[in-house]
Structures are given as C-alpha cells and as structure tokens.
C-alpha cells in the first residue's frame with residue numbers, strides 16, 4: 001500500500017479535484033469549495049452542507065485547544081482534522097527550551113567530529129544539493145488520550161538527505177553515534193545535585209540509524225520555507241520515529257565515538273517496559289525512538305442519518321495489513337485506508353457505520369501490520385501503568401451518543 005514518496009510529484013493532490021493536474025495554484029481556490037463534494041469521505045474534507053460532527057461524550061466541555069502562542073505547546077483538536085496535510089499553522093508544537101530566533105542569512109550548519117572533512121554550510125549551500133522530498137507524519141512521544149491525541153501532524157517536506165551529507169563529510173572508523181544539536185539552549189540541572197549548566201536541545205542516532213536513506217534535513221514544509229516554530233531554517237526528520245527525534249533549529253551534527261547521554265536521550269523521553277530479558281522479567285528503560293503501531297478514532301460525521309467513523313494510524317513505516325473498527329461488543333470490521341498514504345505519512349481511515357443505531361455506543365479502532373503485530377488494548381499491556389506517560393499506543397475506546 002505504500003508507494004515511494006519520491007514518485008509523488010503532486011503532494012497536494014489530496015486537496016484538489018482528482019482530474020486536476022494543476023497543483024498549488026489551485027489549492028487555495030478549490031480546497032474549500034467545489035472539489036470537496038466529489039471526494040471520498042476518507043479524505044477528511046471540511047464538513048459539507050448537511051454534515052455535522054457527532055460530539056463524543058468522552059471529551060469534556062472544558063477541553064480546550066491551546067492556541068499557537070510563542071514558546072507554548074499547541075495541539076490539534078483532532079475532531080477538526082479536515083485535511084490530509086496539516087496546515088503549518090495547525091501542526092502541533094512542542095519545544096522544551098523555547099523557540100530561538102535563527103537568522104536565515106547568517107545560518108550555518110556544521111558537521112563536526114569524527115569525519116574526514118568537517119562541513120560548514122549556509123542555507124544556500126544546503127539548497128544547492130539534490131532535493132529530497134517526502135510525506136512524513138509524526139506524533140510527540142508524549143501524545144495520548146488526555147489530549148485526544150492532538151500532538152500530531154502530517155506534512156510534505158523538502159530538503160536534503162542526511163546520509164548524502166554524512167557521506168560527503170566521511171564518517172571515520174570507530175564512530176558510534178551522531179548527535180544533532182538545536183540552537184535552543186537552556187540552563188539545566190543535570191545530575192539533580194543543584195548544579196546547572198547551559199545545554200542545547202539535542203538527540204542522537206547510532207551511525208546505522210542515521211544512515212537510513214529516508215532521514216532528511218528539511219527546509220520546506222508544505223511548500224513553504226520551514227516556519228520559525230517548526231525549526232527554521234532547517235530541522236532533522238527521522239521518519240517513523242516519535243517527534244522528539246526531529247531536532248528543530250538544527251545547527252550542528254557531531255560524530256563521536258561514544259553514546260550521547262543528554263537529557264532527551266538518557267533521562268527524559270525514556271520509556272519503561274517490562275520485558276523478558278533472557279528468561280528474567282525485568283523493567284527495561286529505552287529512549288523513545290520508533291513509533292509504536294497505533295490507531296485512534298478522531299471523529300464521527302453524520303450526514304442525513306449516515307454515520308462515518310474516521311481516524312488515523314501511525315507506526316514505524318511497516319506496511320499495514322488492516323485498520324478495523326469495533327462498535328460495542330460487535331465484531332472487528334475493516335475500515336478503508338486512504339490509498340494515497342505513503343510509507344511514513346499518517347494513514348487516515350474511514351468506516352461506513354451503516355448499521356448505526358440510536359443510543360450510547362463505545363467505538364474503538366485497532367491497526368495490524370503485515371508482520372502480524374496488532375494494536376492491543378490497555379488491559380493487554382499489564383506493564384502500561386508504570387510507563388503510561390510516554391508512548392500511549394493502546395487501543396483508545398471512545399464513547400458517543402447517537
């Protein structure tokens with residue numbers, strides 16, 4: 001079901017009429033109007049005339065979406081997701097050390113450490129290299145049901161591949177990890193002994209992970225220069241990983257011969273899972289990395305008495321076998337998956353709830369990948385309470401009254 005993103009010459013095809021060959025020129029004019037009516041419902045169009053969102057009974061009336069404000073977290077009201085690509089202004093925002101100003105003209109990206117040739121590049125230098133573009137969707141490792149999974153977005157990114165740049169620099173023998181530093185710096189208490197030092201936001205990847213061909217340094221998001229809040233002018237994207245991997249305001253890539261132990265690798269965004277370690281049950285801690293197999297229902301739309309259940313799925317890029325929906329104690333039934341979703345994009349799904357009956361209902365989705373991994377219920381993950389903050393990927397039953 002996943003196609004190569006690079007064959008995708010028309011990133012905005014979702015948002016224009018199917019027969020149209022024109023792209024962005026039509027986007028603004030058509031998206032909200034005539035084009036919408038003709039589109040299948042799994043494209044999450046804005047509500048057409050006669051359609052309404054059926055309110056969930058599990059969303060408190062006090063649930064508010066934080067508007068976009070400087071240095072503040074922002075999430076989507078997932079009931080309002082109405083496009084395949086999330087608008088840059090709507091795409092969720094998380095930044096731990098605030099949003100630093102980085103000037104495009106004086107911007108430098110340096111590649112340092114255990115390389116044959118250190119690099120010191122301007123934004124133009126980067127743009128002169130081969131362009132790489134793909135769809136990537138991701139969620140924060142801290143996304144979850146308390147925000148109705150709003151720390152999420154899906155976008156079309158342009159930039160350069162990371163591995164080409166690393167090959168250009170030439171990684172030396174003995175190198176183990178690559179550290180990606182952002183321009184955002186804050187005083188951090190490092191070892192809880194009251195000592196504070198200045199630290200930049202940073203994350204690392206093993207050499208092997210860093211050389212994955214899909215990793216990219218993005219300078220464009222949905223056809224616009226990368227916006228300030230999303231890491232202007234350049235950010236790392238590690239497709240298939242939780243958002244924390246995607247270092248914004250990227251200024252330095254450092255190759256070293258040891259593990260990087262900074263806060264966001266070693267202390268924060270660390271999951272705890274009970275695992276069988278060679279026959280012994282042990283609690284294991286890991287840095288948040290690949291996204292777990294997850295789906296969630298985000299909205300139910302009613303039109304003339306017909307109900308449609310819609311949601312999204314995310315994972316590490318493994319192709320999906322199915323997304324299914326269950327109503328109350330009924331059987332699992334297949335939802336339609338948007339066929340335009342590429343490997344690392346989110347997968348929007350839609351289920352035609354033809355036999356909906358008035359009353360209260362519990363609806364839930366689950367996703368299965370081609371390797372037979374199935375999204376479990378919370379009860380099937382007994383270790384979950386201890387690790388519940390990071391990686392909330394259990395099935396999420398929603399309640400609704402028709």
Ligand SMILES: Nc1nc2c(c(=O)[nH]1)N[C@H]1C(S)=C(S)[C@@H](COP(=O)(O)O)O[C@H]1N2
Nearest residue numbers: 092093094095096140182201243244247248
């Ligand atoms: N430099 C920098 N990059 C960062 C962060 C940060 O605090 N500083 N936050 C990370 C986290 S935790 C997430 S979830 C994503 C959010 O990206 P977005 O704000 O563009 O959605 O950025 C990641 N990259």
Ligand SMILES: [Mo]
Nearest residue numbers: 094140141244
């Ligand atoms: Mo995050």
